[in-house]
Amino acid sequence: MEMLRFATAGSVDDGKSTLIGRLLLETKQIFEDQLEAVERTSQDRGFDYTNLALLTDGLRSEREQGITIDVAYRYFATPRRKFIIADTPGHTQYTRNMVTGASTADLALVLIDARKGVLEQSRRHSVIASLLRVNHLVLCVNKMDLVDFDEERFEEICAEFSEFAGKLDIDDLTFIPVSALNGDNIVTHSPNTPWYEGSTLLHHLEHVYTGSDRNFIDARFPVQYVIRPMSHDYHDYRGYAGEVASGTFRPGDEVLVLPSGFTSRIAGIDMYEESLSEAFPPMSVSIRLEDEIDISRGDMICRPNNLPTTTQDVDAMVCWFNERPLQEGNIYSIKHTSRSVRAKVSTLNYRLNVNTLHREEGQSKLEMNEIGRISLRTTAPLFVDEYRRNRTTGSLIIIDEATSETVGAAMVLGTAATP
Amino acid sequence: MATQLSNLAELEAESIHIFREVAAEFERPVLLFSGGKDSAVMLRLAEKAFWPARIPFSLMHVDTGHNFDEVLDYRDRRVSELGVTLVVASVQESIDAGRVVEETGPRASRNRLQTTTLLDAITSNRFDAVFGGGRRDEEKARAKERVFSFRDEFGQWDPKNQRPELWNLYNGRHKQGEHIRIFPLSNWTELDIWQYVADDKVELPSIYYAHQREVFERDGMLIAVNPFVTIADDEVVETRTVRFRTVGDASCTGAVESGATTVEEVILEVAAARITERGATRADDRISEAGMEDRKREGYF
Ligand SMILES: Nc1nc2c(ncn2[C@@H]2O[C@H](COP(=O)(O)OP(=O)(O)O)[C@@H](O)[C@H]2O)c(=O)[nH]1
Numbered sequence: 001m002e003m004l005r006f007a008t009a010g011s012v013d014d015g016k017s018t019l020i021g022r023l024l025l026e027t028k029q030i031f032e033d034q035l036e037a038v039e040r041t042s043q044d045r046g047f048d049y050t051n052l053a054l055l056t057d058g059l060r061s062e063r064e065q066g067i068t069i070d071v072a073y074r075y076f077a078t079p080r081r082k083f084i085i086a087d088t089p090g091h092t093q094y095t096r097n098m099v100t101g102a103s104t105a106d107l108a109l110v111l112i113d114a115r116k117g118v119l120e121q122s123r124r125h126s127v128i129a130s131l132l133r134v135n136h137l138v139l140c141v142n143k144m145d146l147v148d149f150d151e152e153r154f155e156e157i158c159a160e161f162s163e164f165a166g167k168l169d170i171d172d173l174t175f176i177p178v179s180a181l182n183g184d185n186i187v188t189h190s191p192n193t194p195w196y197e198g199s200t201l202l203h204h205l206e207h208v209y210t211g212s213d214r215n216f217i218d219a220r221f222p223v224q225y226v227i228r229p230m231s232h233d234y235h236d237y238r239g240y241a242g243e244v245a246s247g248t249f250r251p252g253d254e255v256l257v258l259p260s261g262f263t264s265r266i267a268g269i270d271m272y273e274e275s276l277s278e279a280f281p282p283m284s285v286s287i288r289l290e291d292e293i294d295i296s297r298g299d300m301i302c303r304p305n306n307l308p309t310t311t312q313d314v315d316a317m318v319c320w321f322n323e324r325p326l327q328e329g330n331i332y333s334i335k336h337t338s339r340s341v342r343a344k345v346s347t348l349n350y351r352l353n354v355n356t357l358h359r360e361e362g363q364s365k366l367e368m369n370e371i372g373r374i375s376l377r378t379t380a381p382l383f384v385d386e387y388r389r390n391r392t393t394g395s396l397i398i399i400d401e402a403t404s405e406t407v408g409a410a411m412v413l414g415t416a417a418t419p
Numbered sequence: 420m421a422t423q424l425s426n427l428a429e430l431e432a433e434s435i436h437i438f439r440e441v442a443a444e445f446e447r448p449v450l451l452f453s454g455g456k457d458s459a460v461m462l463r464l465a466e467k468a469f470w471p472a473r474i475p476f477s478l479m480h481v482d483t484g485h486n487f488d489e490v491l492d493y494r495d496r497r498v499s500e501l502g503v504t505l506v507v508a509s510v511q512e513s514i515d516a517g518r519v520v521e522e523t524g525p526r527a528s529r530n531r532l533q534t535t536t537l538l539d540a541i542t543s544n545r546f547d548a549v550f551g552g553g554r555r556d557e558e559k560a561r562a563k564e565r566v567f568s569f570r571d572e573f574g575q576w577d578p579k580n581q582r583p584e585l586w587n588l589y590n591g592r593h594k595q596g597e598h599i600r601i602f603p604l605s606n607w608t609e610l611d612i613w614q615y616v617a618d619d620k621v622e623l624p625s626i627y628y629a630h631q632r633e634v635f636e637r638d639g640m641l642i643a644v645n646p647f648v649t650i651a652d653d654e655v656v657e658t659r660t661v662r663f664r665t666v667g668d669a670s671c672t673g674a675v676e677s678g679a680t681t682v683e684e685v686i687l688e689v690a691a692a693r694i695t696e697r698g699a700t701r702a703d704d705r706i707s708e709a710g711m712e713d714r715k716r717e718g719y720f
Pocket residue numbers: 010011012013014015016017018019053142143144145146178179180181182
């Protein structure tokens with residue numbers, strides 16, 4: 001069984017919680033006691049139907065305000081796949097949560113209320129999905145029951161959305177007309193939409209092909225930890241532990257280690273007591289080399305003929321998460337793969353207007369939930385690839401040294417001109 | 420060339436990555452080990468993460484004093500197999516030292532008291548990273564928990580002010596006196612745990628499989644007869660074939676009627692189960708809709 005991670009986004013009241021509740025219910029993930037609790041609460045609050053959205057409302061403050069404010073993770077499985085949903089809130093002020101949810105997602109599911117059509121927020125959700133390189137986007141046009149399952153209305157929304165999405169970097173775009181409340185086209189084809197010939201939502205999630213989304217070409221292995229047992233049986237054992245970021249590694253492969261530039265060959269790849277003939281992402285393994293060279297956490301094992309860019313000047317798109325704005329000249333701590341360095345924001349090139357895609361130049365700072373293009377000057381070199389090509393070696397988080405908070409996330413575009 | 424990992428292999432890889440991050444970035448991590456199935460799987464993953472070296476941190480058992488013998492045997496056996504150090508943080512000692520007051524009455528439980536014992540032990544041992552076996556599928560408040568979850572100097576969790584967590588880049592920065600709770604099993608479901616126990620042949624305490632035991636019914640649950648519970652006059656003790664779905668305080672952990680003697684049989688039961696794990700078998704978790712969130716804020720597991 002494979003795993004599919006997807007993020008959901010929608011504006012408040014588009015029916016996202018109801019849709020997730022519906023998926024959980026129909027795939028039998030909801031247990032009797034959970035359903036009873038929700039039925040009881042629905043009744044107490046005077047609803048005339050069971051509010052499935054209550055199944056996914058996690059924290060008290062959210063229940064009190066009746067909105068979802070933080071990323072929550074949900075799980076369900078069918079015989080074909082296991083699914084992890086990153087359920088992210090819709091408000092503008094929570095763009096950061098959508099970015100967070102999308103960072104690990106293979107697919108993004110964006111909801112639109114059929115009556116309201118494509119809103120500013122729907123555009124923003126698709127921009128974020130595209131920036132974070134979520135390769136598959138599903139647009140669920142919800143509440144079709146409230147527009148009499150009108151085909152024309154559906155087509156109109158699809159056309160409007162497609163036009164906007166055409167400007168973005170999205171490989172695979174799918175539209176599905178649904179009613180989360182009643183279950184139309186969620187698991188079974190709805191008799192109310194005879195004109196719709198595509199898949200139901202669940203069928204699409206179960207079958208969408210994600211096998212080629214990972215990078216199996218550029219061999220990158222950030223060293224996380226050095227295993228040295230110092231025991232009698234494994235006296236000379238020295239394993240470089242980490243998760244394969246991309247590409248494949250095999251015993252016998254010639255490798256080059258950054259930053260030293262030393263070369264060697266892979267003597268063996270261990271996964272507990274097993275010796276592997278091959279390692280690929282996202283496997284966590286331990287690599288032994290033929291030669292004794294000095295390697296520590298933060299180094300990267302690659303192939304000599306295919307190296308990442310070594311740079312201290314990083315050009316990146318950043319999404320800002322914190323109330324204290326990003327400003328030119330500020331110094332932060334950066335975490336990139338297993339490497340931690342300090343960095344100064346050397347320039348803020350522009351702010352991206354996520355509704356119009358306009359580049360707004362001449363800004364002095366980036367506020368919370370804003371996205372912009374920056375150059376970072378780091379204290380030590382990073383080994384990076386373009387985020388489009390490599391989600392692991394192309395991503396980094398920005399940490400405020402005073403508060404220890406994660407204040408931003410960045411996607412690498414390349415090397416910046418030295419300031 | 421197979422280039423798609425199975426669900427379990429991907430989860431395993433993610434958990435191992437988390438263990439190694441913590442071992443590399445923290446000075447004094449500790450793994451909470453109750454002997455329950457989640458902590459058993461967590462320990463197994465830690466073993467794999469550092470093989471052939473020993474696990475580079477110690478284990479801690481927050482001991483309510485209300486244990487099943489089978490679980491203590493299992494705990495001690497695993498500790499000696501792995502050659503790790505076990506720290507026992509005792510709730511009884513917290514009571515004796517006047518740090519907490521024991522509940523009274525027939526429904527008295529030491530579950531809530533564990534929080535103080537746990538936080539005191541974290542402080543006195545200067546632990547900076549604490550691995551817990553919590554899963555996000557267990558409960559609504561847990562669904563929002565980060566893999567690296569920051570705790571302030573009072574050990575408290577602030578669910579509204581959590582650090583964004585992206586990709587597999589974890590932020591473990593903290594000041595002295597603060598700590599980070601680490602949840603390597605965040606993305607595992609109950610079924611994943613059982614399937615892993617089956618595939619990987621993870622040993623569990625025998626009480627997870629069907630056996631004969633003296634039990635009585637209370638609040639719709641089957642509670643085992645043991646020295647830590649007071650049986651009321653109208654509660655009837657009988658011998659039934661049961662197994663436990665979670666391992667907690669013996670005074671309030673319920674058993675379920677079951678004939679599942681092997682892990683494969685347990686999986687069939689879990690797959691067909693109609694009631695959540697905690698709802699069925701943990702009296703302490705049924706307190707209120709927001710029970711878990713409140714306890715987690717205070718610093719509970
Ligand atoms: N008629 C109709 N109402 C829906 C549908 N989906 C959701 N709703 C209702 O829309 C409201 C908002 O839904 P909710 O799931 O809470 O929205 P969220 O804010 O996006 O999570 C609730 O009253 C739902 O019952 C649908 O397909 N049809």
